[in-house]
Amino acid sequence: GDAADANTDGGFQITQDFAAKLAAINDGGSLALSEQTRVAGSLTEMGNPIDVAYDHKTKTVFIAEIGNGKVLSFSDALNASGNVAPAVSNDLASAASIYLYNN
Numbered sequence: 001g002d003a004a005d006a007n008t009d010g011g012f013q014i015t016q017d018f019a020a021k022l023a024a025i026n027d028g029g030s031l032a033l034s035e036q037t038r039v040a041g042s043l044t045e046m047g048n049p050i051d052v053a054y055d056h057k058t059k060t061v062f063i064a065e066i067g068n069g070k071v072l073s074f075s076d077a078l079n080a081s082g083n084v085a086p087a088v089s090n091d092l093a094s095a096a097s098i099y100l101y102n103n
Contacts, residue, residue, distance in 0.1 A: 011040025041083025053100035
């Protein structure tokens with residue numbers, strides 16, 4: 001993507017076993033990129049993802065994508081990486097937040 005273009009430079013990271021990885025970081029340290037999986041690229045339809053929700057029951061990531069006016073979902077998110085198309089792509093102009101209620 002192009003960082004100067006808010007409609008083509010989006011993505012999200014997955015960090016499995018985050019609590020343990022965070023606890024292992026020294027003060028002032030950072031989490032290595034090798035400990036993260038990134039989903040980004042032209043097929044994702046993400047330009048400026050502004051909010052995210054994760055459904056632990058279905059392992060689905062939901063994205064409010066304001067740059068392209070969409071609500072996106074990525075199934076099997078814990079195994080997703082790279083330039084993958086969303087499972088669902090619904091148009092919603094100015095999508096600015098997302099809330100997941102999963103009772």
